[in-house]
Amino acid sequence: MVVGEISQERNLLIIGGGPGGYSAAIRGAQLGLSITLIEQADIGGVCLNEGCIPSKIVTHAAAKRTEITHLQELGIGIPENQFDFKKLLSYKDRVINQLRSGVESLCKENKIEMIRGKVTFLATDKIGVENGHQFDIYEFQQVIIATGSTAVMPPFLIEKGERILLPHELFAIEEVPDHLIVRGSDYIALEAASSFAALGAKVSVVIENKADFPFDESVNKELSRLFKKRKIKVHKELQFISTNETKDGITMTFLTDKNVEETICGSHLFVSGTRIPNLEPLGISRFGIDLTDEGFIKVDGNMQTSLPAIYAIGDVTEGPMLAIKAIKQGKAAVASIAGQQTEVDLTFMPVVAHTIPPAVSVGLTEQSAREYGLVVRASQFALGSNGYATLSGKKDGFIKVISDATTEIIQGIHMIGEGAIELSGSFVQLLEMAAREEDLKFPLYAHPGISEGFLEAVEGMVGQAIHAAPVKEKRQSIIFK
Ligand SMILES: Cc1cc2nc3c(=O)[nH]c(=O)nc-3n(C[C@H](O)[C@H](O)[C@H](O)COP(=O)(O)OP(=O)(O)OC[C@H]3O[C@@H](n4cnc5c(N)ncnc54)[C@H](O)[C@@H]3O)c2cc1C
Numbered sequence: 001m002v003v004g005e006i007s008q009e010r011n012l013l014i015i016g017g018g019p020g021g022y023s024a025a026i027r028g029a030q031l032g033l034s035i036t037l038i039e040q041a042d043i044g045g046v047c048l049n050e051g052c053i054p055s056k057i058v059t060h061a062a063a064k065r066t067e068i069t070h071l072q073e074l075g076i077g078i079p080e081n082q083f084d085f086k087k088l089l090s091y092k093d094r095v096i097n098q099l100r101s102g103v104e105s106l107c108k109e110n111k112i113e114m115i116r117g118k119v120t121f122l123a124t125d126k127i128g129v130e131n132g133h134q135f136d137i138y139e140f141q142q143v144i145i146a147t148g149s150t151a152v153m154p155p156f157l158i159e160k161g162e163r164i165l166l167p168h169e170l171f172a173i174e175e176v177p178d179h180l181i182v183r184g185s186d187y188i189a190l191e192a193a194s195s196f197a198a199l200g201a202k203v204s205v206v207i208e209n210k211a212d213f214p215f216d217e218s219v220n221k222e223l224s225r226l227f228k229k230r231k232i233k234v235h236k237e238l239q240f241i242s243t244n245e246t247k248d249g250i251t252m253t254f255l256t257d258k259n260v261e262e263t264i265c266g267s268h269l270f271v272s273g274t275r276i277p278n279l280e281p282l283g284i285s286r287f288g289i290d291l292t293d294e295g296f297i298k299v300d301g302n303m304q305t306s307l308p309a310i311y312a313i314g315d316v317t318e319g320p321m322l323a324i325k326a327i328k329q330g331k332a333a334v335a336s337i338a339g340q341q342t343e344v345d346l347t348f349m350p351v352v353a354h355t356i357p358p359a360v361s362v363g364l365t366e367q368s369a370r371e372y373g374l375v376v377r378a379s380q381f382a383l384g385s386n387g388y389a390t391l392s393g394k395k396d397g398f399i400k401v402i403s404d405a406t407t408e409i410i411q412g413i414h415m416i417g418e419g420a421i422e423l424s425g426s427f428v429q430l431l432e433m434a435a436r437e438e439d440l441k442f443p444l445y446a447h448p449g450i451s452e453g454f455l456e457a458v459e460g461m462v463g464q465a466i467h468a469a470p471v472k473e474k475r476q477s478i479i480f481k
């Protein structure tokens with residue numbers, strides 16, 4: 001190994017080029033900061049290379065496949081069983097490469113210095129960067145740790161063969177599994193179950209500890225109905241007993257919530273898994289940085305750690321492990337370093353799953369609004385009654401709006417159905433602006449369009465949705481409130 005003789009000086013170093021790190025780098029450059037981004041592998045991190053993007057290519061393909069029957073109704077002839085998974089895999093590689101080189105070009109155009117190598121901390125103002133036989137040392141004024149997280153096996157599974165799959169392995173699989181057992185109920189588990197079933201796998205879902213799906217309970221119920229319709233069997237587990245992996249398959253045994261021992265045999269088991277922050281190899285804990293009990297870096301509202309020159313963002317910090325959070329925190333960290341006021345508030349972070357159809361929850365669920373003691377007004381509009389959903393063959397699902405009846409301020413918006421991901425942007429904006437029912441009813445909505453269903457969900461709060469049959473008792477209770 002060749003060791004650099006003198007240490008080099010830099011202003012702001014960013015360690016890790018995932019969505020958190022590269023967003024921080026670009027925003028920092030826009031704010032006039034001099035930035036050095038160090039990445040040990042591919043730019044884009046987990047999100048672009050093995051997480052968000054690969055998984056969404058699979059969910060997108062799966063959703064398209066379910067449209068074939070409708071396309072045939074429209075006179076577009078695609079034989080139903082024609083599906084080439086290998087082609088999908090090469091499409092996935094192409095898209096990832098395209099996006100990755102896009103991010104690289106953006107970094108170059110923003111004059112961000114990019115260094116390849118693995119970082120270790122040598123002091124609170126000094127790091128080493130190892131790249132093959134080269135080891136260089138950099139001193140810095142500030143550093144942002146954006147090294148992300150790694151999936152590890154959950155404690156209940158000790159040994160792992162090739163039939164037990166962690167997220168990055170499932171979305172890189174080379175063949176559609178014969179029978180995929182999905183253990184978990186988070187968004188990654190739901191996306192895996194929904195998409196691999198549509199791509200031809202038999203799918204069973206085992207929900208641990210009787211947990212439910214992560215949405216408003218009406219959305220959870222609709223998702224369960226749609227899983228049933230697509231022959232995805234959901235088992236609620238009371239207690240995990242064992243998993244046995246052989247060269248031919250996987251056997252999983254558990255006690256159901258009805259106290260019955262059940263065994264499922266599948267070809268593969270997918271576990272959403274547990275993720276740990278990538279901190280150990282960095283060696284930063286030796287310098288006394290404050291960590292949470294779970295081992296994540298503690299940060300304040302400016303993303304500053306207990307060591308003043310050191311900031312941290314994304315999956316290494318506490319909170320939901322989502323690119324949404326990493327990007328927001330990355331921008332906030334550099335803004336703070338550039339002397340600007342910043343704020344990261346995750347209250348209205350959308351909970352999203354690219355299932356078929358997609359599901360979204362923003363703000364309070366009906367149940368949590370009641371638990372908060374609000375006088376809840378809730379209204380749900382079925383997409384089956386929406387003109388555009390009907391003509392496009394996407395009638396499953398609904399939009400649900402929850403408000404506080406005393407102030408008429410919207411508290412939560414939930415949707416399962418076509419267009420939910422795109423509409424979620426409006427849901428978040430409305431909740432951030434503390435919109436009232438009137439703010440949703442006053443604007444004009446494109447006709448015909450799914451967003452009209454959103455309008456009708458709000459109009460339904462006072463029994464005035466045009467395309468919903470009158471609900472007698474509901475209307476009376478609203479009139480006399
Ligand atoms: C299957 C799957 C699907 C997902 N889908 C979504 C989704 O739809 N929406 C969403 O918001 N989130 C999603 N996520 C989560 C999302 O990928 C992560 O939250 C996000 O990538 C975290 O960003 P980050 O910048 O903190 O870290 P990462 O993306 O993990 O990037 C960290 C980078 O740091 C580098 N690095 C680590 N250690 C060092 C070191 N010592 N020296 C130099 N470089 C180092 C790594 O190589 C890596 O490139 C998904 C995750 C998975 C696994």
Ligand SMILES: NC(=O)c1ccc[n+]([C@@H]2O[C@H](COP(=O)([O-])OP(=O)(O)OC[C@H]3O[C@@H](n4cnc5c(N)ncnc54)[C@H](O)[C@@H]3O)[C@@H](O)[C@H]2O)c1
Pocket residue numbers: 001002003004120121122123128130134135137283
């Ligand atoms: N020669 C090398 O390539 C080299 C040297 C040291 C560390 N490292 C890397 O750093 C990580 C931790 O290293 P460690 O456990 O040896 O101890 P360490 O990082 O705690 O280093 C101990 C002391 O040596 C100093 N030091 C570290 N690297 C130095 C270098 N290249 N030149 C001059 N001073 C240096 C540090 O500032 C520190 O005071 C390892 O992952 C290793 O790969 C590489």
